[in-house]
Amino acid sequence: MKTFNYHSAKDVKEASKLASSNSAFLAGGMTTIPSMKLGLASYKDIIDIKRIKKLSGIKVSGKTVTIGATTKHSEVANSKDVKKAIPSLAALAEGIGDPQVRNRGTIGGSIANNDPAADYPSACIALNATIHTNNRSIDAEKFFRGMFETCLKSTEVIEAIEFSIPEKSSYQKLPNPASRYAIIGVYVAKHKTGINVGVTGAKSCVYNDKDLAGALTKNFSSSAIDSVKISSSGMNSDIHASSDYRANMVKAFAKKAVDAC
Amino acid sequence: MASLVGSRVERKEDKRFLTGKGRYTSDINIANQTYAIFIRSPHARAKIKKIDTSKALKSSGVVEILTGEHIAQDKIGGLIAGWAIRSEDGSEMKCPANPPLAKDSVNFVGDPVAVVFAETLDEARAAADLVKVDYKVLKAVSNLGEAMNSEAIHDGIDKNLCYDWLLGDRQKVKEAFEKADKIIKLDINNNRLIPNAMEPRACVIDYNTASEEITCYTTSQNPHLSRLIMSAFGGVAPENKLRVVAPDVGGGFGSKINLYNEEIVCSWASKKIERPIKWVAERTESFLTDTHGRDHITHAELAVTNDGKFLGFKNETIANLGAYARVFGTVTPTYLFGPCATGVYIMPAAYSNVKAVYTNTAPVDAYRGAGRPEATYTIERIVDKAAMELGMDPIEIRMKNFPTEFPFKQTLVHQIDSGDYVAGLNKAKEMADYDGFAARKKESESKGKLRGIGVTSYFEACGIAPSPVVMMLGCGVGLWESAEVRFNPTGQVTVYTGSHSHGQSHQTTFAQIAADELGVPIENIDVVHGDTDKGTFGMGTYGSRSLTVGGIAIVNACKKIVNKGKRIAAKMLEASPDEVDFKNGEFVVAKSNKKKTIGEVAFASYLPGVRDEVKSPLPEGDEPGLIESSFFDPANFSFPAGSHICEVEIDPETGNVKLDKYTAVDDFGTIVNPLIVEGQVHGGLAQGIGQALYENAQYDDSGQLITASYMDYTMPRADDLPDFNLGFTCTKATTNPLGVKGCGEAGTIAATPTVMNAVINALGGKEISLPATAEKVWKACKEMKKSNAKAA
């Protein structure tokens, strides 16, 4: 690991001020630290945001659940409020990595990192999330830009993620047997305003599958999915799953998700 | 005193391991130590044109940088193959030189070319980045199936072929096949595995400038053997100036049998720079450079009669040695594989033909089971296929071909002393509720799932020893084991063993044995291992040999103690030695009912002066003290055996395989500690299941290891495994006084075919290669659906 300057920010303003194109925020460190250790990334400044109280915690209001950026996966998984309002979101958090990862990794870090195989981005898409930063609020559909890419500026700090509470929803994941990230993960959510199908793991970036959503809008049942054609073009292919298998699994897991709603 | 052999004594090791107090190599720090970082080839195959260390040498904190040139100048020898295997045509095997630091060419990704020693680890790393190695990259040979048709990697080794070995009689097999009603044919792979010991390899070297002795603390399964090789072949120092210590070692599974480049280089360099050296592998280095396991391609054929009698068997196998031949590399796919490939069956004729080839991949060597898992996989898969093609029940066909009389002369090599294969399979059948399978299958089907059942019967040749036999087969050393038992004057006992525990719990098992032999409480017995300066000598731990060979040496040394004790007690009790009985730690003269405890006798043995009425307790000719040693070399291998049955449930929509039930019935002869044995079986099963469903080391065409981290290499996890249902049968080994057979590898040997037989059973006989990953199984399910639709 290359040497770096460590800062512990006392508030968001200070964190943002210290940040540059050669810095990283330290939330759970579950991505940043391994990539630094492996020599895949190096930074001049590491800005620890874990001590900023305001960034952590879960709030449920009538229509939304708002989760602070540094809230840990284990906190979301075990939150009575989340389990009650959006049980599928708590279940998603429970299925991330392993206990050690869940006890450190944070929701803000996960979506800022936007790993194509991460779980939370699919929830953001399916649950019409709004990402609140220190200077704006961004719709999930606009937030995720591409592989490990978001619309965040390097000095921008995610403060909280606000999810709409759906009528029903389910997240179903085919875990990579080695890492347990998603080979594919499908998040189906039925809102009064419409249906979203957030798909992660399949392509270079999370997306809302409009074809699946369209079929489910007509008929919210797993048999409605049978006739949807899912092309393997543009799908990821690696030693764990070919693009053809992924395309088929998007369908199989969408059906599982609808059945579990 | 109740016998401890057979009881569930809790492990003496647990306290220190569970409280984080184990003392591993990387826990050792020596004042003034330097840190080593190895510079490794990023290419699978290349010529080294130039190594420029000038900039790195000026980097902060650098003490020294050494390369293959320095190794050559100092005439330091390389790594060796421990077994000489001959080809069918009588020619000797071909092995390339394997210098500890490559000088002219590199042959796998991770092959070390240079080493930096610096004051701190960070400085060593920073300097390593500045070492410039100029390579001429060559086309890598990374595909096993194509290796013999590819360019030769090593000068003078045609077709990349180390040997083309035959065991058995081709003519007899031909005749048997001509008489067959049916020939069953099978093409299989045996996937490459990476051992992944929890503790990565490490070494800490301390050169004593006064005594000129080198102490090498290292992660080894056999420190004496490492010292021997480092001295005799490496030329690092004479054995008397070399001490090798393997303290607590966090798992080996075969990958820590070998002496590695890093230990030779650091030991040699420590003397050169006159500073201690510490090197600890990073996990990536473990993936790249620990010896890997398995990696075969096999074509097998079984000749059968219509009613399921086996007439003959043959297999043609290509085995991957990786870039170099290492200690057990050449014997694993031959004598540890071929003899076991006919399984637990009466097989009138058989041969195994193995071509071992070099590729630009990490060296392949013994990995838990070593050869026997590959053999058992071959025969047990083809026996299942035969049952299917003949429309027979898999248990019936096995029963039909089991030997029922022992000793049983197995087809190719072994004379199996004892066993009862029928009893084992019957017990497994009952414990697994084999007859209830049809109902469970129906239930799975009602949920849209497929269910399969798999059976395996295995035997293995382990307790790897008889020196005359192994040396005849090509082994470079004798594989006896030694022990020394020391009574201290104040009555505690220290047992030194030449075997090594890196998860096997010798401190408990061996203490139980000694406690029974000597009648001393187990708390007063310590087992010491892993230090060439302590105890006599040792050949180490692998091949399930520690108890069957090393344990017996302890028994024999204890018997010598008791014999000497009898002579001393007789003198003290004024009787003749043959009037003295030894029982429960007491020497008793029946006619006078006088007795002395073994503690009193031990004390007296150290004080041979006038005591009480006795002038001296030492009989004429006996020397003071109560210390005895023994070297045990058994007459034969030992032959554990058993039958395993498992059930899997498959989701045809996703290909996910759930291992639902697993029953293992094993015959390990006498069981010293059931608690420990069950633990060994559990661990072995997890690894065998890992091979069947998850683990798979893969290289790409350019020879890059694409599964070099836990992000891509799938280890089995606790939540992948069902509760194991374990049972035991017991026929005692007749070749050692305890009747023990060894249990370390059995689970790994039986589990892979058991699981694959179940998967393939669920798929209606459709073959898939190892491992049965979700995508492969999903594809097979799709094809099955198609062909079922056609049939209907």
Ligand SMILES: Cc1cc2nc3c(=O)[nH]c(=O)nc-3n(C[C@H](O)[C@H](O)[C@H](O)COP(=O)(O)OP(=O)(O)OC[C@H]3O[C@@H](n4cnc5c(N)ncnc54)[C@H](O)[C@@H]3O)c2cc1C
């Ligand atoms: C073994 C392992 C298994 C895993 N398995 C899974 C899995 O199954 N599914 C899954 O989804 N994930 C998985 N992860 C990832 C994990 O869930 C973490 O969420 C993820 O690593 C990032 O979160 P973090 O809090 O650790 O972020 P950090 O590593 O601290 O930061 C990551 C990046 O996010 C930025 N960042 C962090 N917080 C903020 C913020 N508030 N505002 C702006 N930028 C910010 C940082 O600058 C940095 O670039 C796994 C990780 C490991 C190590």
